[in-house]
Amino acid sequence: xxxxxxxxxxxxxxxxxxxxxxxxxxxxxxxxxxxxxxxxxxxxxxxxxxxxxxxxxxxxxxxxxxxxxxxxxxxxxxxxxxxxxxxxxxxxxxxxxxxxxxxxxxxxxxxxxxxxxxxxxxxxxxxxxxxxxxxxxxxxxxxxxxxxxxxxxxxxxxxxxxxxxxxxxxxxxxxxxxxxxxxxxxxxxxxxxxxxxxxxxxxxxxxxxxxxxxxxxxxxxxxxxxxxxxxxxxxxxxxxxxxxxxxxxxxxxxxxxxxxxxxxxxxxxxxxxxxxxxxxxxxxxxxxxxxxxxxxxxxxxxxxxxxxxxxxxxxxxxxxxxxxxxxxxxxxxxxxxxxxxxxxxxxxxxxxxxxxxxxxxxxxxxxxxxxxxxxxxxxxxxxxxxxxxxxxxxxxxxxxxxxxxxxxxxxxxxxxxxxxxxxxxxxxxxxxxxxxxxxxxxxxxxxxxxxxxxxxxxxxxxxxxxxxxxxxxxxxxxxxxx
Numbered sequence: 001x002x003x004x005x006x007x008x009x010x011x012x013x014x015x016x017x018x019x020x021x022x023x024x025x026x027x028x029x030x031x032x033x034x035x036x037x038x039x040x041x042x043x044x045x046x047x048x049x050x051x052x053x054x055x056x057x058x059x060x061x062x063x064x065x066x067x068x069x070x071x072x073x074x075x076x077x078x079x080x081x082x083x084x085x086x087x088x089x090x091x092x093x094x095x096x097x098x099x100x101x102x103x104x105x106x107x108x109x110x111x112x113x114x115x116x117x118x119x120x121x122x123x124x125x126x127x128x129x130x131x132x133x134x135x136x137x138x139x140x141x142x143x144x145x146x147x148x149x150x151x152x153x154x155x156x157x158x159x160x161x162x163x164x165x166x167x168x169x170x171x172x173x174x175x176x177x178x179x180x181x182x183x184x185x186x187x188x189x190x191x192x193x194x195x196x197x198x199x200x201x202x203x204x205x206x207x208x209x210x211x212x213x214x215x216x217x218x219x220x221x222x223x224x225x226x227x228x229x230x231x232x233x234x235x236x237x238x239x240x241x242x243x244x245x246x247x248x249x250x251x252x253x254x255x256x257x258x259x260x261x262x263x264x265x266x267x268x269x270x271x272x273x274x275x276x277x278x279x280x281x282x283x284x285x286x287x288x289x290x291x292x293x294x295x296x297x298x299x300x301x302x303x304x305x306x307x308x309x310x311x312x313x314x315x316x317x318x319x320x321x322x323x324x325x326x327x328x329x330x331x332x333x334x335x336x337x338x339x340x341x342x343x344x345x346x347x348x349x350x351x352x353x354x355x356x357x358x359x360x361x362x363x364x365x366x367x368x369x370x371x372x373x374x375x376x377x378x379x380x381x382x383x384x385x386x387x388x389x390x391x392x393x394x395x396x397x398x399x400x401x402x403x404x405x406x407x408x409x410x411x412x413x414x415x416x417x418x419x420x421x422x423x424x425x426x427x428x429x430x431x432x433x434x435x436x437x438x439x440x441x442x443x444x445x446x447x448x449x450x451x452x453x454x455x456x457x458x459x460x461x462x463x464x465x466x467x468x469x470x471x472x473x474x475x476x477x478x479x480x481x482x
Contacts, residue, residue, distance in 0.1 A: 022203065076105060092110055191453070197447050201445050246292055
């Protein structure tokens with residue numbers, strides 16, 4: 001059905017744009033916010049039916065106070081921003097009060113270009129609005145997920161217009177005129193593939209002093225491992241705390257908003273020492289700070305992947321795929337490479353003679369490393385295998401022999417296909433997270449497509465190293481497991 005296809009394409013482009021804005025903002029490139037004012041104006045005009053919506057900064061006055069867009073007939077005004085904090089919401093509403101926008105507009109909307117918080121405290125907002133106008137933290141703070149939800153009920157012609165507008169901005173030209181719309185050149189340049197995937201993280205890092213008593217033993221001695229000290233304190237007192245944080249030199253470092261009232265770390269820190277800062281202001285200090293930041297990225301990744309059934313095996317230094325349910329014997333994941341396909345990432349085999357006895361349990365696995373290259377962050381993915389036993393998936397001492405056999409049989413193409421699958425899977429869970437309520441409360445990492453380096457000299461593969469390229473996943477089927 002073409003409408004569903006169009007809706008899926010729209011959601012995909014909106015998701016890509018949100019990730020691009022998030023990464024640009026993280027790198028301090030705020031020009032994209034200004035460009036997106038016109039894009040958001042067009043999208044909301046089409047999808048919400050505010051036909052008179054216009055950009056006040058372009059038509060009336062640069063840096064129009066408090067609001068960026070307005071529809072005078074519908075009496076709606078909109079602020080467009082990448083700052084999702086409560087302080088930004090309060091600042092916007094305070095300006096609306098100062099300049100008496102509420103006399104001209106009945107509804108004020110704040111559109112967050114990145115991703116709005118899971119919740120906002122209403123009390124300080126109600127105090128600003130008083131009885132002048134109503135502002136709902138639930139209905140009047142929007143982001144790309146609200147746009148996608150609205151698109152699902154939009155008329156087909158309006159959805160098509162919104163989609164084409166989106167493409168015109170993301171591709172830099174009208175539909176039909178972009179490079180993608182023309183045939184590729186007959187002799188394309190050589191493209192070098194890497195095992196790197198560009199990495200994005202939240203734009204703000206929060207740091208605060210840990211309460212001193214948490215860093216002392218029962219006998220009053222100073223504890224050296226501050227992260228372990230916090231986890232032991234929480235475990236001892238039955239306090240549930242996310243694991244995506246790092247602790248060093250008596251300070252807690254996290255992407256969670258430590259200034260939020262519902263932040264799970266508030267009871268562990270001295271609230272008077274909270275310091276928000278750009279991540280680059282931290283990891284660029286010196287190598288030890290960059291090392292701590294990489295450690296934080298790993299903990300954030302562990303928490304993200306755990307929600308998707310992938311476990312960090314600390315002793316092995318690998319992530320391993322798990323079954324979705326304890327007694328599930330096989331797990332496959334769909335992905336799109338050269339074509340739509342599926343890949344088995346977990347399999348439990350049983351003995352032929354004793355069908356209830358487990359013969360082997362094999363997991364697709366991978367290790368990661370975080371790299372800062374030319375001011376951009378990447379994660380390298382190295383595919384691997386893991387053999388386990390028991391309900392807690394401990395390393396099997398009998399797994400070394402079949403593991404060695406698998407590695408001897410694998411060709412370069414097989415390993416590269418495993419990498420492509422992992423990169424595709426990471427992108428797919430990004431899209432799931434973007435529209436998932438479960439992930440709203442947790443700051444997370446997101447990923448781009450694999451890095452490819454263009455401009456290499458074209459080589460005839462048949463002359464210098466003939467390669468046998470198996471069909472998608474056929475090589476894995478030959479291995480008998482994945």
